[in-house]
Amino acid sequence: MFIGVSVPDVRSVVRMCNDAPHSEIALLLESAIHEHRLAGLLLLVQQYTAATRRKDARAQKEIAIFYKKHIARVNNWDLVDTSAWQILGEYTRLHGNASLFETYARSRNMWKRRIAVVSTFAYIRNGECDTTLHIAKMLLHDTHDLLHKATGWMLREVGKKEKTLLETFLACHAQEMPRTMLRYAIERFPEGERKLWLEK
Numbered sequence: 001m002f003i004g005v006s007v008p009d010v011r012s013v014v015r016m017c018n019d020a021p022h023s024e025i026a027l028l029l030e031s032a033i034h035e036h037r038l039a040g041l042l043l044l045v046q047q048y049t050a051a052t053r054r055k056d057a058r059a060q061k062e063i064a065i066f067y068k069k070h071i072a073r074v075n076n077w078d079l080v081d082t083s084a085w086q087i088l089g090e091y092t093r094l095h096g097n098a099s100l101f102e103t104y105a106r107s108r109n110m111w112k113r114r115i116a117v118v119s120t121f122a123y124i125r126n127g128e129c130d131t132t133l134h135i136a137k138m139l140l141h142d143t144h145d146l147l148h149k150a151t152g153w154m155l156r157e158v159g160k161k162e163k164t165l166l167e168t169f170l171a172c173h174a175q176e177m178p179r180t181m182l183r184y185a186i187e188r189f190p191e192g193e194r195k196l197w198l199e200k
Helices: 007-015 022-030 034-054 057-069 077-081 084-095 099-105 110-119 121-125 130-138 145-161 163-173 179-185 191-199
Strands: none
Touching: 007 034, 022 034, 022 057, 034 057, 034 077, 034 084, 057 084, 077 084, 077 110, 077 145, 084 099, 084 110, 084 121, 099 110, 099 130, 110 121, 110 130, 110 145, 121 130, 121 145, 130 145, 130 163, 145 163, 145 179, 163 179, 179 191
C-alpha cells in the first residue's frame, strides 16, 4: 500500500533518525505501507554507511544479518535497488561469501533473484565484474521482466567498467538473452553497434 509520500520527503525524515534502534526499524519493515518499509531500509543503509566509515566490522555484520532476517520485506523494485547493493552487496564483497547470491538467484521468490543481481553492483563499483557475469548467466532464462531489466542494467554497468568484458559475454549469450535484457545491456553502445547486437 502506498500513501503518496515522495522519496525526497522520506529521505528527509530518515536523515533525522539515524540512530533509530533495530527494534523500531523492524516495525517499519513489517508495515504494510510501502513508504514505511522504504524508510526502514534507508535507515539501514545510513547506518551501514556510517559503520563502514568507522571501520566497525561488528556493526556491519549486525546490519547485514538484520537485513537478511527481514529480506522478505524487501519486496518492491525500488526497495531492492536502494538497499541491496549498499548493504548486502558491500558486506558480502568485504566480509562474506558471494555464494549467497547464487542461492538467491535460484530462489522461487522474484525479489530475492533481483536482490542477487543488484547486490553485485557493489562489486562492479570496485572493478570486480566476474560475480555479476556469473549471476547474470544464471538469470538468462528468467521469465520475469523486472529481472530482465535488472540484469541488463548490471550488465550495462559492467560495460562501463570493461566494455570488452561485456562484449565477450554478449558474444556467448546475446542470442539467448531476453530482448529487454539485451537492450538494457547495450544501452550505452553507439547506435550502429546496438543495431548489430539486436540483429544477432
